[in-house]
Amino acid sequence: MNIFRHRPFGLPALAVLMIAAAGCSSADDAPSAAVPSPGATVARLCDRLDGVLPKKVDGLTRRDPEPSSALTAGWGDPAIILRCGVVRPAKMADPEADGVQVNGVGWLLEQQAGGVFRFTTTLRKAYVEVTIPKERTGDGMAPLVSLAPAVKKAIPEGIAD
Numbered sequence: 041m042n043i044f045r046h047r048p049f050g051l052p053a054l055a056v057l058m059i060a061a062a063g064c065s066s067a068d069d070a071p072s073a074a075v076p077s078p079g080a081t082v083a084r085l086c087d088r089l090d091g092v093l094p095k096k097v098d099g100l101t102r103r104d105p106e107p108s109s110a111l112t113a114g115w116g117d118p119a120i121i122l123r124c125g126v127v128r129p130a131k132m133a134d135p136e137a138d139g140v141q142v143n144g145v146g147w148l149l150e151q152q153a154g155g156v157f158r159f160t161t162t163l164r165k166a167y168v169e170v171t172i173p174k175e176r177t178g179d180g181m182a183p184l185v186s187l188a189p190a191v192k193k194a195i196p197e198g199i200a201d
Contacts, residue, residue, distance in 0.1 A: 071119035073105035073112045078125030082166040082200065086111050086124035089168065089194035093122070097186040098179055118173040120183050126169045128200065129160050142181055143188035159184060164195045 078086065090110040095102050100116030113122040131137050131150055138149040139162060146162035147170075155174035159181075160167055168191055172183055 071103065071105040071114050071117070071121065072107075073114065073121045073123055075107060075109045076111050076123055076125040076127075078111070078166065079201070082125045083111070085166045085195050086168075089124050089166075089190060092190045092193050094186055094190060098176070098182040115183070116176065118175050120173070120176055121171045122187065123169045123171075124166060124195075126160065126167045128167055129169075132160070132162065140181060140184075142184040143192075145184070145188045145191050147184060161191060161195065163197055163199065164191065165198045165200055166195050167200050168195060 076086075087110045090113065093102070093113050097115040097120055100120065103114050103117065103119060105112050105114045105119060105121055111124050114120060129148060129150065132148055140147050140149055140159075145164075147159040148162055150158045150160070152158055152171075155177060157172045157177055159170045159172070161169075170183060170187060176183070
């Protein structure tokens with residue numbers, strides 16, 4: 041019996057499976073965010089934060105970025121992205137840096153290229169970064185109002201290591 045006779049049937053089936061798997065990927069339209077790599081203590085705080093984050097921020101439904109991690113979260117499209125356990129921004133050493141206080145949580149404000157705003161918590165045991173895309177900046181700091189209760193509950197006041 042010639043085994044090569046059966047090969048064409050297996051190859052097309054394999055090709056169909058590969059195409060179907062590629063088409064089902066959830067990463068195609070999901071936002072993306074770099075996952076921080078904090079130490080164990082900060083990672084535990086971030087895990088606690090992930091458990092108390094709101095389902096909606098500024099009226100936008102939670103839609104987490106890829107790759108999936110308890111250290112990142114997102115809302116809306118284009119997404120407001122939260123990353124917990126980021127490194128201390130260099131701008132925090134600048135005495136002229138802009139900061140805001142929203143419902144008991146201090147934030148460093150940095151305007152990025154393209155009209156994007158990045159906010160990073162201050163005086164907390166873990167740095168939490170929230171990036172608001174240009175398309176969402178018209179609402180000002182409304183996303184921080186939604187996030188402040190969770191940050192206050194999960195990330196104690198203090199100085200992050």
